[in-house]
Amino acid sequence: MTLTTDDADGTQRLDQYLARQLPELSRSRIQALVKAGDITINGKPAKAKTPVNRGDAIEINIPEPEPAEAQPQNIPLEILYEDKDIIVINKESGLVVHPAAGNPDGTLVNAVLYHCGDLSGIGGVGRPGIVHRLDKDTSGCIVIAKNDQAHLSLTTQFAERSTEKIxxxxxxxxxxxxxxxxxxxxxxxxxxxxxxxxxxxxxxxxxxxxxxxxxxxxxxxxxxxxxxxxxxxxxxxxxxxxxxxxxxxxxxxxxxxxxxxxxxxxxxxxAWKLAFDHPATGERISLQAPVPPEYTPWLDHFNP
Structure with a gap:
């Protein structure tokens, strides 16, 4: 990623300027990237205290984090469907789907590993079984693959848009x-x-x-x-x-x-409704996650 500093005047340090431009990165994270050589100014190594001038080209490389192997955790789950190949969960709002920077544990993956014991390894050690994702604050239906055959079938269905997502x-x-x-x-x-x-x-x-x-x-x-x-x-x-x-x-x-x-x-x-073909039997599976109570004020004339 490259930033051109049209609004800089030489009075701000590099770490201060980037903290303002990239609010998703903390100042300490920016300083660590500078120290590792992942941030340069005009193609040259920089320091956190380097002043930023108008027209400078700041190149930022954010390395992909190395995922840690997810560990089982006893976290309650609302299961909508389960067999030997797949499990479908009604994910609650606020629950992160898989471990990542800032959320090393306490995720849906940790909970499902505890419940199932093992999942498809295709998603890697940080995302076992994960076929699709829901944002942290989104609730509702999410399907997880227990084995590689199920994972490949489901990812193909999502890629070919043969699933139904309402x-x-x-x-x-x-x-x-x-x-x-x-x-x-x-x-x-x-x-x-x-x-x-x-x-x-x-x-x-x-x-x-x-x-x-x-x-x-x-x-x-x-x-x-x-x-x-x-x-x-x-x-x-x-x-x-x-x-x-x-x-x-x-x-x-x-x-x-x-x-x-x-x-x-x-x-x-x-994520109210989810439909897909079962990866082993081909049977169409249609599931519906109960509407959360927060939706009650809008349900007067709509019966889900």
């Missing part, structure tokens, strides 16, 4: 139309690396979301929306609803939850 979202405001389709490209946000964004054709990856308003609530300036995913891009629903002018309620990245009239204490996104 979400319930509560969004800010009231869409003018009752339903529609968003078809854009989604890629990494050019400035904030924590975000994804709608990008120009030719960059990013195509993303398709069908949406339908199920209920409008003028009293909280919000609407319950059903979203059907035809692709599986990172933050797809969150980005697409923002693109329509209706960010999700409780979204700490793409909205300002404190300013939203509807207050629920969580990101209002729930």
């Amino acid at each position: 979400y319930l979202a509560v969004v800010q405001g009231s869409p003018k139309q009752d339903e529609g389709t968003v078809f854009t490209n989604i890629g990494r946000h050019p400035v904030n690396r924590l975000k994804m964004a709608v990008v120009n054709p030719g960059s990013g990856k195509s993303a398709i979301t069908d949406w339908k308003v199920l209920q409008r609530d003028p009293s909280t300036d919000s609407s319950l929306v059903m979203c059907t995913l035809h692709t599986g891009r990172t933050h797809q629903i969150r980005v697409h609803m923002l693109h329509l002018g209706h960010p999700l309620i409780g979204d700490p990245i793409y909205a300002k939850p404190a300013r939203q009239k509807a207050q629920t204490g969580r990101l209002m996104l729930h």
Whole structure:
């Protein structure tokens, strides 16, 4: 990643400047990258205290972390379906799917390893059995493979878009139309690396979301929306609803939850329904995760 410092004037240290430009990286993390030689200015090694001048080209290399082998942990799970090949969980909001930097344990993978004893090894030591992911704050259906054959079958189905993925979202405001389709490209946000964004054709990856308003609530300036995913891009629903002018309620990245009239204490996104072909039998498996209680105010005229 390269930053061109059009807004620098030589008064800020390199670590201070990058901490402001890249809020997802702590200042200590930036200093460690500088010390390791992973940050240069105009192609030359830099120090944390090096002043940044207008027009400098800062090159930043963030190495991929070496994953640690996930360990079993006794964490309660709500199991929607299980056999010798797969397990489908109703993931709770706030639970991280797999270990990563900042979340070395206490994840869904740790919980499923404790419950199952073993999972498919295709995802590596940090992501065993993981076929698809849900954001930390998203609740609902997620399928995990117990063996390599199941893993390969499921990843192929997700890649070929033969699965069915339906979400319930509560969004800010009231869409003018009752339903529609968003078809854009989604890629990494050019400035904030924590975000994804709608990008120009030719960059990013195509993303398709069908949406339908199920209920409008003028009293909280919000609407319950059903979203059907035809692709599986990172933050797809969150980005697409923002693109329509209706960010999700409780979204700490793409909205300002404190300013939203509807207050629920969580990101209002729930992976409601999931359907796929069983990797061993070919039978169509259709599952539904119970709608969380936070959705109750929007369910008056909608019986899930």
